[in-house]
Amino acid sequence: MSKILKSVTLGDVKNGGIFRALGKEFVKLDADEHGCLVLAKDIWTRMPFRDGDDPNDLRRSEIMPYLGDCLAEFTKNGTPLSTFIPLRIDLQDTTGQNEYGIFEVRIGLLTLRGYGKYWRLIPKVDEPWWLATPYGTPNCSPLTSDSNYVWGVGTGGSYGSIWYVNSCGVRPVLCFSSALLVSVEDEREAGFSLS
Numbered sequence: 001m002s003k004i005l006k007s008v009t010l011g012d013v014k015n016g017g018i019f020r021a022l023g024k025e026f027v028k029l030d031a032d033e034h035g036c037l038v039l040a041k042d043i044w045t046r047m048p049f050r051d052g053d054d055p056n057d058l059r060r061s062e063i064m065p066y067l068g069d070c071l072a073e074f075t076k077n078g079t080p081l082s083t084f085i086p087l088r089i090d091l092q093d094t095t096g097q098n099e100y101g102i103f104e105v106r107i108g109l110l111t112l113r114g115y116g117k118y119w120r121l122i123p124k125v126d127e128p129w130w131l132a133t134p135y136g137t138p139n140c141s142p143l144t145s146d147s148n149y150v151w152g153v154g155t156g157g158s159y160g161s162i163w164y165v166n167s168c169g170v171r172p173v174l175c176f177s178s179a180l181l182v183s184v185e186d187e188r189e190a191g192f193s194l195s
Contacts (some may be wrong), residue, residue: 011178043169097140129169
């Protein structure tokens with residue numbers, strides 16, 4: 001039996017709904033006047049967070065060049081850069097230290113706080129995946145070794161600290177316009193809503 005796809009605007013997909021855009025599947029997490037926050041339904045690749053100095057700083061991670069390549073591939077294939085609304089990712093660590101500041105990107109990772117807010121909507125995956133939040137920072141944390149750890153999500157959906165050289169999944173977060181045309185399978189599976 002073939003699946004019937006409908007084309008709808010992202011604004012018509014309810015929070016928690018699964019949709020397809022840019023050749024990938026996403027889950028809609030939230031919407032506001034700026035756009036719709038979405039998370040990749042699946043892991044796109046596995047890789048270490050960082051190998052080198054400032055190991056848990058997302059700005060200097062191995063992940064950001066990979067995500068930059070993904071964005072470049074989307075635009076090379078004809079998707080306008082304006083499709084990707086800039087996100088502000090707060091890199092505050094577990095203790096509330098702001099050593100790494102706020103990072104603005106068009107494709108990034110969900111923070112620990114964001115995961116806590118949206119975990120009920122996020123489909124589980126078969127392997128651990130990275131979050132953007134550092135466990136601690138080198139200059140501001142009680143233990144210098146805290147900067148060797150980054151928050152991540154396990155296969156069961158629980159979160160914990162993961163050593164930065166471990167290879168975990170990359171599950172990007174993005175913000176799209178609510179007017180973006182997306183595909184949904186059907187009203188029950190994709191959470192299509194006329195309201």
